[in-house]
Amino acid sequence: MDSQNSDVLTTDVIVIGGGPAGLSAALVLGRARRSVAVIDEGKPRNRVTHESHGFLTRDSISPNDFHQIAKEQILKYPSVSFESDVVSSVSGSDEKxxxxxxxxxxxxxxxxLFATGMKDVLPDIKGLTEVYGRSAFVCPFCDGWELRDRHISVIGTNKMGLHLVKMVSGWTKHITFLTNGSQFLATEDLIDLERHHVETCQDSIKQIDSIEGMVQRIIFKSDTTIDCEGIFFVPKLVQATPIPASLGCKMTDDNPFSTISTDPLGRTNVVGxxxxxxxxxxxxxxIxxxxxGAMAAAAIQLDLLDTEWSKAR
Structure with a gap:
């Protein structure tokens, strides 16, 4: 990595985001002898989660421990550095x-490389923040095992809620579906839920009661309550930064949220x-x-090599 002065650096690759994708990319690029700067503000989406699951050899690891182990291993490669900062803008074009x-x-x-992730916009429900990451989650693949066979409330205000109910049914059969005041359920939806022994409440939620982050009950605007041992809910997800779009990166218009459009190796429509x-x-x-992240790093290395090979002619 070349330095012009204390405030300006020149490097092969900038990785924006220090989550699993960015860290994995930095590792591959470091081993490829590329100079890499990983810029990360230290606020990952999963920071409220006490444990991460489903990653082979690292099941039940805390997000902080995962990051520390990865960083220690990556720093064995001297061409990789970490910058604790926030990117405010990106300008220029490929190679510059x-x-x-x-x-x-x-x-x-x-x-x-943008490995900036997404941000959760939580439903506006009193008490949800206190249980988020402790007994309220968004992904049963990540946290369903810990809530297996418990009485679970699924909160969703659109058809994605029905999809989440079906997913959660793989871990427990004790499910109550809460639409939080939304009246989107059709008669056939209600019949189908009843057929699968899923109770339904379409009243608006007043608040979630909990003790030290563990949900105890849900209170509705009508002052009726249900006891509950865990929650899965449909979040609203937004891009963590508008910078890729400002550079001209094509965004998908897929429901339920928009992502950066890439080829299978992570290349966007903007060269470089x-x-x-x-x-x-x-x-x-x-995982x-x-x-x-590893695949995108391989694509970056190949593209860098193509450029260098062509210049050597």
Whole structure:
């Protein structure tokens, strides 16, 4: 990594985001002898979660421990550095990008990888913040085992809620579906839910009662209550940063949320710009994010080699 002064760096690749996708990419690129700057503000989407699951050899690891172990292993490769900062803007084009950070630092880079993930916008329900990540979750693949066979409330205000009910049924048969005042359920939906022994409440939720993050009951606007041992809910997801779109990266218009459009190796439509992890997929699994980061890093290395090979003619 070349340094022009204390505030300006030049590097092969800037990885924006230090989650599993960004860390995996940094590891692959470091082993490929590329200079890499990983820029991360240290606020991952899963920071409220006490444990992460489903990652082979790391099942039940805390997100903080996962990050620390990964960082220790990556720093064995001296061409990789970490910047605790927030990117404020990206300008330029392939082979000559300029990344400005909130601290005032600037890094010049040949390639950019956005591994910025998504942000959860929680439903406006009193008490949900207190249980989120402790006894209320969004993904049964990630946290269903811990709530197996318990009495679970699924909160959803559209058809995605019905999909989540079906998913949760793989871990427990004690399910109550709450629409939080939304009246979208058709007669056939209600019949189908009843056929599968799923109770339904379409009243608006007044609040969630909990003790030390563990949900106890849900109170409705009518002051009726239900006892509950866990919650799964449909979140609203938004891109963590508007910068890829501002660079001209094509975004998908898929429901239920928009992602950065890439080819199978993480290349966007903007030459020199790549994306991996949750920002570029609707499949939000820790192990998938790491895999996509590794694939994007391989694509970056191949593209860098193509450029260098051509220049040597």
């Amino acid at each position: 990008f300029s990344v400005a950070m909130e601290s005032g630092r600037i890094i010049y880079s040949r390639k950019i 710009v790549y994306s991996a992890g949750d920002a570029a997929t609707q499949s939000h699994q820790l 998938q994010a790491a895999s996509s």
